[in-house]
Amino acid sequence: MRLFAALRTSSGALLELIPPESWELTSVHAERGRLSLYDIFQTYVEHGEIHLQQIEKLKQALPQ
Numbered sequence: 712m713r714l715f716a717a718l719r720t721s722s723g724a725l726l727e728l729i730p731p732e733s734w735e736l737t738s739v740h741a742e743r744g745r746l747s748l749y750d751i752f753q754t755y756v757e758h759g760e761i762h763l764q765q766i767e768k769l770k771q772a773l774p775q
Contacts, residue, residue: 712766715759715762715763719759726752729748733748734747734748734749735747735748735749736748738751
């Protein structure tokens with residue numbers, strides 16, 4: 712969990728370097744079609760949150 716948190720923090724620092732106008736640049740995803748840079752990173756954040764929830768459920772299921 713500490714590694715995950717550290718990676719999220721360092722990723723956030725890098726994202727702050729992206730100029731505001733660049734967030735609207737687009738690319739074509741093979742399954743989702745045209746996405747802006749903002750859309751791509753929003754998906755990345757949501758995906759990470761799903762994994763965090765899965766990890767928490769697994770931790771709670773472990774015997775104490």
